Amino acid sequence: MAESRPYVDSEVGRLRTVMLHRPGPELRRLTPRNNGSLLFDGIPWVARAQEEHDAFAEALRAHDVEVLYVDQLLAEALVDPGARKDITEVLLSDRRWGDTLRRRVAAHLDDLDAERLAATVIAGLAHDELGGGAGLTFQLMDQHDFVLEPLPNTLFTRDSSVWIRDAAAVTSMAMPARLRESAITGTIYRWHPRFAGSSSLYGRDLEPLEGGDVLLLAPGVVAVGVGERTTPAGAERLATRLFSEKTTHTVLAVPIAQQRATMHLDTVCTMVDLDAVVAYPAVADTLMAYRLTRGETGEPRVDGPRPFLEAAAEAMGLERLRVIPTGLDPVTAEREQWDDGNNTLCLAPRLAVAYERNVETNAQLEDAGIEVIRIPGSELGSGRGGPRCMSCPIVRDPLSAG
Numbered sequence: 076m077a078e079s080r081p082y083v084d085s086e087v088g089r090l091r092t093v094m095l096h097r098p099g100p101e102l103r104r105l106t107p108r109n110n111g112s113l114l115f116d117g118i119p120w121v122a123r124a125q126e127e128h129d130a131f132a133e134a135l136r137a138h139d140v141e142v143l144y145v146d147q148l149l150a151e152a153l154v155d156p157g158a159r160k161d162i163t164e165v166l167l168s169d170r171r172w173g174d175t176l177r178r179r180v181a182a183h184l185d186d187l188d189a190e191r192l193a194a195t196v197i198a199g200l201a202h203d204e205l206g207g208g209a210g211l212t213f214q215l216m217d218q219h220d221f222v223l224e225p226l227p228n229t230l231f232t233r234d235s236s237v238w239i240r241d242a243a244a245v246t247s248m249a250m251p252a253r254l255r256e257s258a259i260t261g262t263i264y265r266w267h268p269r270f271a272g273s274s275s276l277y278g279r280d281l282e283p284l285e286g287g288d289v290l291l292l293a294p295g296v297v298a299v300g301v302g303e304r305t306t307p308a309g310a311e312r313l314a315t316r317l318f319s320e321k322t323t324h325t326v327l328a329v330p331i332a333q334q335r336a337t338m339h340l341d342t343v344c345t346m347v348d349l350d351a352v353v354a355y356p357a358v359a360d361t362l363m364a365y366r367l368t369r370g371e372t373g374e375p376r377v378d379g380p381r382p383f384l385e386a387a388a389e390a391m392g393l394e395r396l397r398v399i400p401t402g403l404d405p406v407t408a409e410r411e412q413w414d415d416g417n418n419t420l421c422l423a424p425r426l427a428v429a430y431e432r433n434v435e436t437n438a439q440l441e442d443a444g445i446e447v448i449r450i451p452g453s454e455l456g457s458g459r460g461g462p463r464c465m466s467c468p469i470v471r472d473p474l475s476a477g
């Protein structure tokens with residue numbers, strides 16, 4: 076069967092192709108010394124995390140979703156010398172190194188074939204992998220430190236790029252620990268033959284914007300969370316770019332508290348049907364939205380704020396947006412929100428993947444007519460992300476006519 080071109084215009088159109096990353100050696104490099112700065116809340120049991128991830132991928136395949144893997148796509152892209160040059164430049168731009176270490180790392184990377192280079196980009200480079208003769212900076216490094224930090228959050232493919240219709244927005248990551256991830260997606264989309272000719276909506280050097288904050292509420296309507304990761308300027312820049320494409324009429328900028336539990340909009344609210352979201356009531360009910368529409372001067376026109384759920388329904392042409400709450404009592408709701416109960420991945424309207432551990436939220440979803448595909452996530456969840464965070468949709472059936 077011919078490969079479909081990338082196209083995503085909603086959160087709920089039938090999912091056809093998705094990009095995942097199976098956790099690997101980069102997770103084995105999490106230690107109690109670095110897990111905080113690498114944005115993990117604990118030290119995952121890697122073999123179990125891989126089993127859980129395989130179960131996720133299998134559940135998707137069982138529903139006829141094609142699963143692509145980041146490391147394979149990157150290795151395939153890196154066969155092209157241009158891709159190799161691009162990614163090597165990013166790796167060598169570390170300002171902590173002097174010329175000697177930079178030359179030593181460059182020589183090391185040069186010796187790697189495409190597959191091993193892709194693996195190194197993700198897993199990083201440990202001190203003892205480089206050997207001697209790398210100068211003072213290298214000698215004074217703690218042997219437990221990494222010359223190139225690992226990227227354990229590659230697992231959360233949602234954040235480093237977003238497809239909006241047929242264009243890729245390679246995002247600009249806010250946290251230092253994740254900066255290199257969008258160099259990976261940028262390299263894949265620019266150099267991998269599968270994505271040849273696709274246009275680019277955003278870039279890794281622009282104002283911070285992460286994919287977990289971007290919700291495609293309906294064709295032409297995009298919500299962007301603004302908080303710990305996405306800046307107001309990032310939301311505004313994305314809106315400007317989308318309006319110039321003429322396919323988006325409304326962007327809702329939604330301020331969210333700048334704290335870990337609500338790091339992205341998709342940690343408090345995701346779509347499960349054409350007109351329904353699962354949401355953490357303590358936050359969702361109080362969210363406000365600024366509405367951005369196409370202005371005459373080319374700059375977005377801003378109005379509001381007004382309640383998000385109301386503004387969303389209006390922009391989507393609905394009387395109201397149904398809200399399925401996370402958990403029943405406030406304590407359970409808070410626990411299940413923390414464990415990504417709101418972070419579901421819709422495979423089609425009323426069909427969503429969710430972590431099995433969020434028992435109450437899943438029951439609420441089923442009561443509301445949503446079919447829930449439960450997956451284990453005890454180890455995967457230690458990075459604080461659920462099925463939506465762990466998936467980057469590349470092809471969904473369109474909801475719009477054109």
Ligand SMILES: NC(=O)NCCC[C@H](N)C(=O)O
Pocket residue numbers: 113114115228231233234253286287288338339341342458459460461463464
């Ligand atoms: N969209 C998401 O909420 N992604 C989860 C990202 C988790 C990751 N450990 C982070 O802190 O960035």
